[in-house]
Amino acid sequence: MYTLASMFVLAATSPGDAISNGLGINALAFLSQLISFGIVFFLLWRYLLPAIVNLLDKRAARIREGIENAEKADRRLADANKDAEQIVLNARRQAQEIIERAQRTAQQEADRIQEEAQARADQIGQQLIARIQQEATRTRNDLSRRVVDLSIDAASQVVGHSVNSDDNRRLVQDFVTASSAREQ
Structure with a gap:
């Protein structure tokens, strides 16, 4: 068998032959x-x-850059998701605090309104009691005066003569005062 080198040697030794x-x-x-x-x-x-190598290198670099950008985007997306979750958690926590604060404020306001209503009711009750006492005192005084007048009239008819009006009033007033002291 001929090798490539031997074929060159043979071809060089027989130049011009159509078949070597x-x-x-x-x-x-x-x-x-x-x-x-x-x-x-x-x-x-x-x-x-x-x-061609330069073109392939550029393409490989673009592919690497695209992969790196995709990885960066994935990391940024993961970071953004974490940030979003943190923001949502903070918002929920703040909302809960606001709700609790509003409930406390509402309860305080309700307590304040209830205390004001109770104070107003107590005040009205005291005013009514004072009016009733004034009315009772006025009624007692009026009743005492009428009793005195009736007693004077009755005594005048029984005695037959008129005792001095000032004496009668003093006597009746002493009687009413003594009667009031016994009732209490």
Whole structure:
């Protein structure tokens, strides 16, 4: 079996033969094709491959950047969710405090209103008691006066003569005072 190097040697020793040792390889055509391939390979390697590698590197960098941005966005989203949960918890806590404060204030206001109503009722009760006592005192005085007048009239008729009006009043007043003292 011939190797590639031996074929080059054979092709170089028999230039111009259409068929070398039965392989049918034209050495000059092969050599020119090999040189053309080398030139094309070199040009591709030198100019096209760096552009392709650069393009692939840029694309890989964009993909990495996109992945990093997605990871950052996920972290920010997780942080935002935590912040939102914290805000909701704080809002609930503040709402509960406001509700409790409002309930305390409402209870204090209800207690204050109840105390005011009780004080007003007590005041009205005391005023009514004072009026009743005044009315009772006035009624007693009026009744005493009438009793005195009736007693004077009755005594005048029984005695038959009129005792001095001042004496009668004094006597009746002493009687009423003594009667009142016995009742109490």
